[in-house]
Amino acid sequence: MSNALSYTEQVEKNVELEQVIAGMRNDQQIIGQSHQFIDVMKKVRDYAATDFPVLITGESGTGKDIIATALHSLSPRKNEPFIVQNCSAIPDTLLESELFGHKKGAFTDAIEDKTGILRAADGGTVFLDEIGDMSLRLQMRLLRVIQNSEIKPLGETKTSKINIRIISATNKDLINAIAQKDFREDLFFRLNVLPLHLPPLRERKRDIPLLLNFFMKKESLRLGVPIKKISKKALEHLENHYWDGNIRELENFVKYILSAVDSDIVGINDIPDHFKTERLKNVTTRESLPRKKPVSSAKSVYSVDESIFSRYSWKELERDYVLYLLNKNRWNITRAADDAKMNRSTFNSRMKKLGIYKH
Numbered sequence: 510m511s512n513a514l515s516y517t518e519q520v521e522k523n524v525e526l527e528q529v530i531a532g533m534r535n536d537q538q539i540i541g542q543s544h545q546f547i548d549v550m551k552k553v554r555d556y557a558a559t560d561f562p563v564l565i566t567g568e569s570g571t572g573k574d575i576i577a578t579a580l581h582s583l584s585p586r587k588n589e590p591f592i593v594q595n596c597s598a599i600p601d602t603l604l605e606s607e608l609f610g611h612k613k614g615a616f617t618d619a620i621e622d623k624t625g626i627l628r629a630a631d632g633g634t635v636f637l638d639e640i641g642d643m644s645l646r647l648q649m650r651l652l653r654v655i656q657n658s659e660i661k662p663l664g665e666t667k668t669s670k671i672n673i674r675i676i677s678a679t680n681k682d683l684i685n686a687i688a689q690k691d692f693r694e695d696l697f698f699r700l701n702v703l704p705l706h707l708p709p710l711r712e713r714k715r716d717i718p719l720l721l722n723f724f725m726k727k728e729s730l731r732l733g734v735p736i737k738k739i740s741k742k743a744l745e746h747l748e749n750h751y752w753d754g755n756i757r758e759l760e761n762f763v764k765y766i767l768s769a770v771d772s773d774i775v776g777i778n779d780i781p782d783h784f785k786t787e788r789l790k791n792v793t794t795r796e797s798l799p800r801k802k803p804v805s806s807a808k809s810v811y812s813v814d815e816s817i818f819s820r821y822s823w824k825e826l827e828r829d830y831v832l833y834l835l836n837k838n839r840w841n842i843t844r845a846a847d848d849a850k851m852n853r854s855t856f857n858s859r860m861k862k863l864g865i866y867k868h
Contacts (some may be wrong), residue, residue: 567707
């Protein structure tokens with residue numbers, strides 16, 4: 510009976526998650542089907558129900574601003590203000606005034622009172638993008654806001670209480686910034702109550718066709734031109750591209766294709782040259798394994814980066830290799846086994862021993 514109840518509860522949670530993602534896709538243009546994407550969406554759903562600070566990390570172009578908006582839209586504060594401030598977009602002195610506000614005469618150009626966004630967002634959410642670029646002085650002021658839930662504008666002598674939720678984001682390594690004395694450790698722990706890391710697009714290969722289709726429909730409608738199709742060979746190339754700019758880079762690629770390619774089907778020769786340059790990045794994921802360096806002697810002795818392999822046990826290395834082959838071949842076990850130069854039954858047996866199953 511208990512097992513049946515547990516199963517029912519899990520089914521209900523899965524249905525609820527699907528409904529949440531569907532709503533977010535419609536409103537916030539959040540697209541994906543990979544397990545990395547689903548994991549992020551589960552956290553968004555759970556985090557949205559709380560009032561704790563969220564720190565979103567990830568490379569540029571991974572959609573940190575959209576996720577922040579989704580966190581607010583799904584929260585009990587959804588009908589209250591949602592105000593965004595990029596901490597790297599304006600000078601430090603101006604940022605202080607934007608955040609905290611000021612009284613008339615507080616400084617030379619303060620010709621009238623100004624309400625800061627921390628006060629303006631009372632009852633709602635403040636999203637501080639690029640928080641890693643905030644000066645240490647402002648970090649200290651922000652820390653006091655979080656600790657005491659109160660604010661004091663520039664030139665004001667009294668503090669006043671505020672009720673806000675803070676969501677912050679950065680593409681920087683804040684742990685390293687703390688070590689370099691560029692970011693306050695106490696502020697980091699205040700902001701990082703609910704951490705949320707957005708994976709780069711190269712780790713979400715299953716989502717690339719979906720995103721291409723979405724942006725193709727969106728931009729073709731905006732430009733008033735027919736939708737173009739991506740050939741199988743071109744799609745395979747795009748799925749193996751490194752995507753330094755992540756989703757933003759993919760969106761720009763679609764804009765280029767619709768503007769510059771005349772044919773209805775986009776082939777490998779239609780892809781811009783900078784997408785064809787192989788980029789040797791030191792990335793270790795389930796879909797990318799360390800590369801061997803070129804042969805350095807006539808004895809064919811391979812030199813490898815030992816620092817990459819030091820983190821692996823033999824079983825972990827084999828598991829990552831098997832997952833790499835499966836993802837490369839879209840989980841076609843027969844083709845994956847062929848790439849591994851072994852028969853299908855042996856390959857399938859290794860999968861089971863490693864705890865890998867085809868869903």
